Amino acid sequence: MRFFGLKTCDTCRKSLKALAENGHAPEVIDVRADGLTDADRSAILAAFGDAAINRASTTWRGLSDVEKAMPPAEVLALHPTLMKRPVIEHEGRLYLGWKKDVQDALLG
Template sequence: MRLYGLKTCDTCRKALKTLPDAEFVDVRSDGVPDAVLSQALADFGDALLNTRSATWRGLDDNQRAKAPLELLKQHPTLMKRPLIEKGGELFLGWTAETLTQLGIS
């Protein structure tokens, strides 16, 4: 299992505490592999972009108009977190639904 997030993100820390065996990938320093990013965008669409983040608010209209995949490659911190990869399947966010899908009660 791999968890993509930010080491400074409280939600990602909660997820890591619950999933201590998960491999953590800091998207700011390590990025997200193109294949994972493409699959996540196909699975979650616009929900993958965190439009409430400080990074998003710092973008001008021309930057916001770019394709989501291009934006996420340039600004990986725009990705909603955490993104969890388990057995080729992706899960987004740290919600009750995600916990259920991961088999955690």
């Protein structure tokens, strides 16, 4: 299991705690500190498309119109913290966010 998120994100911390309590020990990739590989970014965008971009974030609001018009892969390459989080890879499948459907799938 791999976990893409931010150490400072409350939702990420909450989901990591729940995963640990249910016997999971994911490899944590902090997208701010560690970044995203091209392969991981491509996989996330292939799975979720534009939904992978957090357009409600302060980072998004601070972008220029030119940056906002860029393809999602380029925007995430420049600003990996714009990714909605967490993204969890488990048994070959990617999950976005920490809503009930993701919790049910990963926690049982």
